[in-house]
Amino acid sequence: ARRRRRNLIFLAARLAAFVLLPTLACMFYFAFIATPSYATKSEFIVQQAEAASTSGGLLGGTAMATSQDSILVQDYLLSRGALQRLDEEYGYREHFSDPSIDALQRVAPDASNEDLYAHYKNHVTVGYDPTEGVLRMEVSALTPDMSRIFSEALISYAEERVDQITERKRADQMRGANQTFQDAEVRMVEAQNTVLAIQEQLGVLDPQSETAGLMNQINTLEVQLTEKRLQLSQLLDNERPNEARVAGVQGDIERLQLLIADLRSQMTNEGGDQSSLASITARLRIAEVDLESRTMMMQESLQQLEAARIEANRQVRFLSVGVTPVPPDEPTYPKVFENTLIAFLIFGAIYLLVSVTVAILREQVSS
Numbered sequence: 001a002r003r004r005r006r007n008l009i010f011l012a013a014r015l016a017a018f019v020l021l022p023t024l025a026c027m028f029y030f031a032f033i034a035t036p037s038y039a040t041k042s043e044f045i046v047q048q049a050e051a052a053s054t055s056g057g058l059l060g061g062t063a064m065a066t067s068q069d070s071i072l073v074q075d076y077l078l079s080r081g082a083l084q085r086l087d088e089e090y091g092y093r094e095h096f097s098d099p100s101i102d103a104l105q106r107v108a109p110d111a112s113n114e115d116l117y118a119h120y121k122n123h124v125t126v127g128y129d130p131t132e133g134v135l136r137m138e139v140s141a142l143t144p145d146m147s148r149i150f151s152e153a154l155i156s157y158a159e160e161r162v163d164q165i166t167e168r169k170r171a172d173q174m175r176g177a178n179q180t181f182q183d184a185e186v187r188m189v190e191a192q193n194t195v196l197a198i199q200e201q202l203g204v205l206d207p208q209s210e211t212a213g214l215m216n217q218i219n220t221l222e223v224q225l226t227e228k229r230l231q232l233s234q235l236l237d238n239e240r241p242n243e244a245r246v247a248g249v250q251g252d253i254e255r256l257q258l259l260i261a262d263l264r265s266q267m268t269n270e271g272g273d274q275s276s277l278a279s280i281t282a283r284l285r286i287a288e289v290d291l292e293s294r295t296m297m298m299q300e301s302l303q304q305l306e307a308a309r310i311e312a313n314r315q316v317r318f319l320s321v322g323v324t325p326v327p328p329d330e331p332t333y334p335k336v337f338e339n340t341l342i343a344f345l346i347f348g349a350i351y352l353l354v355s356v357t358v359a360i361l362r363e364q365v366s367s
Helices: 002-033 063-077 082-089 111-124 144-165 167-202 209-236 241-269 278-313 336-366
Strands: 038-046 123-130 134-141 317-323
Touching: 002 063, 038 063, 038 144, 063 123, 063 134, 063 144, 082 111, 082 144, 111 123, 111 134, 111 167, 134 144, 144 167, 144 317, 167 278, 209 241
Parallel strands: none
Antiparallel strands: 038 134, 038 317, 123 134
């Protein structure tokens, strides 16, 4: 009985020394020493501008379509780059270097970047739910206002990162479409200037109208030539034709033939002149066909530009905040009862593990 009583006393002493006293110390720290902190929670989601009905792939329009972007935003918010910006713009190190903060939560003014980053990861938590695609962030600080400021700053950093995700791809796509359209437009203007230069150089606005006018003149002159020939035949049918009248009609016939030949030479370039209507019509026709081709190419490039712009707009990512940061009016941490209970369970588990290990080793040695 004495031995059993002694063992119980030793057990109680060990439990008090290794479990109860550390638990009481933790409870005292959480209740009276730990500096209270305020946690601001927010929720946001990375969305794609493309509609669900027009998105490509089996996962288009679902949370999985932007899962990579959400994971990228989560990693960025927990990165050293976000901490550096937060420290430079809002004084994260200075905020947690106040001498009034307890030693476990205080950051030394000359602390290294790694120590500051470890402190940052303890006070900023970002979780991602892949089933819903929601990012949940909690930022704790020593004052409610600073916790809200830190949270809003991190959300703005996340928005900038989301804007940069597809910016390069959209810029490259739009740059190629814009370059193609500009080249097509320049070629179309060059073809139009070529047509205008030919018209100004040769003094012909519409070769078809000019040709039609010459043909009308030729037809009229041929009708007159036919009448003169008939008149000459009538004069020659007389037994004694009037020589003067016959000579006059023959002269008219010769002049009409020369005039018709001159008009036809203007159309067919019989004399080798490069300004004939046939040459002008051919050159203008080639230039106009080239202009039509360039115009069609410009219209196609314009359609491609609009399609590229629509596709680029569909690829836009944006951050939609579902729960805005609202600071609490009471301290969020430390949670005295919960933290004390967790400390008791941890110390109890450690003591139990060590006791079982010692008992097993003792039994192995004694046997």
